[in-house]
Amino acid sequence: MAKIYPELDREYIISNEKLNLDKIMQDIIPLYIMDININSSTIFATNNEEIHIDNEEIIYGITESVRKASYRSIKDILKYIILFYIEENILDPSNSLIILRISDDGQNVGYYVKYVMITCSILNDISNLQISERHYTIVLYPGIEDYQILQNILMLLIHDL
Incomplete structure (x- = not known):
């Protein structure tokens, strides 16, 4: 596409911009x-089939994330987000009550x-609760939804709250 449309940004420019945004x-x-x-054993599904992943970058990423959240x-x-919600008149600066919803979901x-x-999401923003951009990731970890794991991980969240 870049050969046909020279005005398109090249992949390295987009990649550099992504790295800059990540740093910010x-x-x-x-x-x-x-x-x-x-x-x-709770990290991966147990199955007798052989895993067919040979990409070293993927293998490194998975092994580095084992037992880490x-x-x-x-x-x-x-x-970071509270000013945005005040500007959109979702939160009232004179009322300091913010109603949070904290939820978890396991994914394959x-x-x-x-x-x-x-x-977490802000329940004060009732009209936008179904929009994924209004749900903010607090914790991400490899594994399953297990009470003991959640209890260990959520200690920092509980402390913050």
Whole structure:
């Protein structure tokens, strides 16, 4: 496409811009990596079939994420988004009550890998609750929805709240 339309941005320009945006967001809402105490057998679905992944980058990413969770502080998220909600007249600056919904959902990412995502949304924004951009990821970890794992991971969230 870039040969036909020379005015299109090249892949390296888009990639560099993505890296710049990631760095800016890391400065605004830091991403923390935390260890979770789970049994490695809960990370992947148990199946007798052979795994056919030979991409070294994917294998490295999966092995580095074993027993680790990504966490963003809910306080940092709220500091970042609260002005947006005030500008849209969803939150009233004179009323400090913010009603949060915290939920989790497990997903299969491929056949063998499962992830759990814990998100929050502001219930004051009733008309936009179904929009995915209004749900903010707090925790992401490989594994299953297990009470003990969730209890370990949510300690930081509970402390922040």
